[in-house]
Amino acid sequence: MRKALRILMLPLLLGLAACAGVPEPAPPLRMQSTAPPVGIYYQGAVKAILRRDYATALDYLQAARAADPQDVPTLNAFGVVYDKLGRFDLSRRYYAQAVARDPSSRVVAANMVYSRMLEATEDGGLPPPEAAPGPTQTVVTIPAMPVPEPELPKIRIAQLEPAPPRPAPGDRAG
Template identity: 50%
Template sequence: MKPFRLIAVALLLAAPLAGCASVRDLVLRLGDEPRAEAPDVRQALRGGAELAAETPVDRLYARAKAAILTRDYGLALDLLQLARARAPQDVRVLNALGVVYDKLGRFDLSRRYYELALAREPDSRVVAANLAYSAALQGRRERLAAAARPQSQEGL
């Protein structure tokens, strides 16, 4: 009976403590110190790019970009806000914030971030294209909303 109790207690404690490892891992990934990457990530880096040369903002931006691609906009927004706190002038981060807010339908906020990015880098084709695309999205939504409204029935 005692071995059963010991196993039961160990299992009950293992589940909550297992989450600590993932939180610790997240903190280490976002921290300032470079960490050893898995072999498959090292293979993905071509052209002699070194992880040590990346800044914490670069890592946050890369993770946010991956989150956007998987449509995890909440995570992307959290990561980009952390990146913006560290580098408020980073055009990539400002542009990506605009993209996320476009995806969430918050065009007022997306425009604000695109304008901030353009103020810092007026010749950015990427930001200008995203701003134009955002305007097109807004036009499409307005046309869809108008089409969904019942037509007036004059003359019937």
């Protein structure tokens, strides 16, 4: 009986083995005609910076810079990452490139000031003023409008009555 079972199974297994060796054609690859927009890489870098994953942020920023080397937010983000890593020489270089492309950017100017403050606290003193960037535009302050004090709710304090005495643990009522 076993021999007959083996003889019947042998052609079936050979047929299955022959079919398994035939490869399926691979689906055609679709190539993108353009690279993803810089914004996708930039958003990935921002998320990585918020997670304090600066290596990943640098990877995203390098991809963004390869797509558009003139992108000011990307150059600014490079400066932010290098500030976080304590590489103030590199952050200054990227901030300078960003300012060269957009001298009126308030974000880049604010980050440059913050970078100088970080560097000063790390070095123990302030850097020379001639190395600091000059203002890029005049800042106009507007006096704040008065804000009325909010009305606090009136609280009435009630007189509390003393609680009735509790029976001692050994005493039983009743």
